[in-house]
Amino acid sequence: MTATVLVVDDEAKLRALVRDYLERDGYAVLEAADGRRALDLAAGAHPDLVILDLGLPGLPGEEVARLLRKTSDVPIVMLTAKAGENDRVMGLRTGADDYVVKPFSPRELVARVEAVLRRARGARAETTEAVSYGGGRLRIDTERREVLADGRPVELTRTEFDLLTALASRPGRAWTRMELVGRVQGHTFEAYERTIDVHVKNVRRKLGDTPPSRVVVTVPGVGYKLGIDRDA
Numbered sequence: 001m002t003a004t005v006l007v008v009d010d011e012a013k014l015r016a017l018v019r020d021y022l023e024r025d026g027y028a029v030l031e032a033a034d035g036r037r038a039l040d041l042a043a044g045a046h047p048d049l050v051i052l053d054l055g056l057p058g059l060p061g062e063e064v065a066r067l068l069r070k071t072s073d074v075p076i077v078m079l080t081a082k083a084g085e086n087d088r089v090m091g092l093r094t095g096a097d098d099y100v101v102k103p104f105s106p107r108e109l110v111a112r113v114e115a116v117l118r119r120a121r122g123a124r125a126e127t128t129e130a131v132s133y134g135g136g137r138l139r140i141d142t143e144r145r146e147v148l149a150d151g152r153p154v155e156l157t158r159t160e161f162d163l164l165t166a167l168a169s170r171p172g173r174a175w176t177r178m179e180l181v182g183r184v185q186g187h188t189f190e191a192y193e194r195t196i197d198v199h200v201k202n203v204r205r206k207l208g209d210t211p212p213s214r215v216v217v218t219v220p221g222v223g224y225k226l227g228i229d230r231d232a
Helices: 012-024 037-047 061-071 084-095 106-125 158-168 175-187 195-207
Strands: 003-007 026-031 049-052 076-080 098-101 131-133 140-141 144-149 153-155 216-219 223-226
Touching: 003 012, 003 037, 012 026, 012 106, 026 037, 026 084, 037 049, 037 061, 049 061, 049 106, 061 076, 076 084, 076 106, 084 098, 098 106, 106 158, 140 158, 144 195, 158 175, 158 195, 158 223, 175 195, 175 223
Parallel strands: 003 026, 003 049, 049 076, 076 098
Antiparallel strands: 131 140, 140 144, 144 153, 216 223
């Protein structure tokens, strides 16, 4: 089935360029020049993925992402000229699944779209039953994509959920940041290795995961691991 991608950018030439490369690879493409139009299209057409510029007129891209996340888990790839670390961190915190900086390679952008969609489809195909950890402290249902922490529902973004399930697949196993990038973002570009720290911080905050009893444990010089065992 053809996947539909919504491209949101105020530059008509850029939208046309991205559309051309996506359509060559068989995607259906919708376009929006501003945030309000993007939200209307997302609500009515239910695209499979959104490519979102942050520097939009009127409603900023960050706010568009926040509003999308209130009603949908549609994958979001941010495409923006904002290249600073703080901008990248903010983009990830608002629920982005990937972050591409302008100027960019259209071929790489399409490859990233493919990777994000592949992860999303794989997650929907999961049929594993819910599993609990740490005597019920943490419960992960991969089929429903639901997480409970001490019995409390936890709302995670797609990337945060994939990170947590990667760690939970082998409790106690130390994962490098690069390995986790490959698991949750579908690629291993070194520039994105440190973004794992941002996702881990978000997961810890949402789980109420505070020292000294960590669920997600830092392994100095390596990366992270799940610090609680799977229940029998």
